[in-house]
Amino acid sequence: xxxxxxxxxxxxxxxxxCAALDDPDCREIIRSLEEPLxxxxxxxxxxxxxxxxxxxxxxxxxxxxxEESTEIRxxxxxxxxxxxxxxxxxxxxxxxxxxxxxxxxxxxTADERLAELWSEVRKET
Numbered sequence: 001x002x003x004x005x006x007x008x009x010x011x012x013x014x015x016x017x018c019a020a021l022d023d024p025d026c027r028e029i030i031r032s033l034e035e036p037l038x039x040x041x042x043x044x045x046x047x048x049x050x051x052x053x054x055x056x057x058x059x060x061x062x063x064x065x066x067e068e069s070t071e072i073r074x075x076x077x078x079x080x081x082x083x084x085x086x087x088x089x090x091x092x093x094x095x096x097x098x099x100x101x102x103x104x105x106x107x108x109t110a111d112e113r114l115a116e117l118w119s120e121v122r123k124e125t
Contacts (some may be wrong), residue, residue: 036081
């Protein structure tokens with residue numbers, strides 16, 4: 001399954017984002033993602049057991065802090081790649097004294113915008 005944080009219907013709560021960022025393994029994963037990497041590549045870089053790594057990737061993608069995409073391979077063994085899906089996160093104290101979160105996302109390329117548009121067209125047909 002490919003997960004795009006910008007296509008998410010709902011924004012994760014401040015608590016979900018803070019919980020993901022409070023986890024040392026999650027922070028290590030984010031630090032290691034200078035470029036998109038597969039789970040296997042991340043396991044080697046972060047020295048996190050693979051079963052733990054998959055749980056952390058799930059936590060980060062659910063919090064919309066990582067984007068999951070598919071690397072198409074000629075041999076048919078496609079792989080998920082993960083990349084950081086934010087540039088800045090800001091916690092804000094709202095008027096009602098609740099915490100809110102604002103996430104600044106990287107600018108989308110023309111190819112990404114076209115793929116998103118095509119995905120929306122396919123949903124409607």
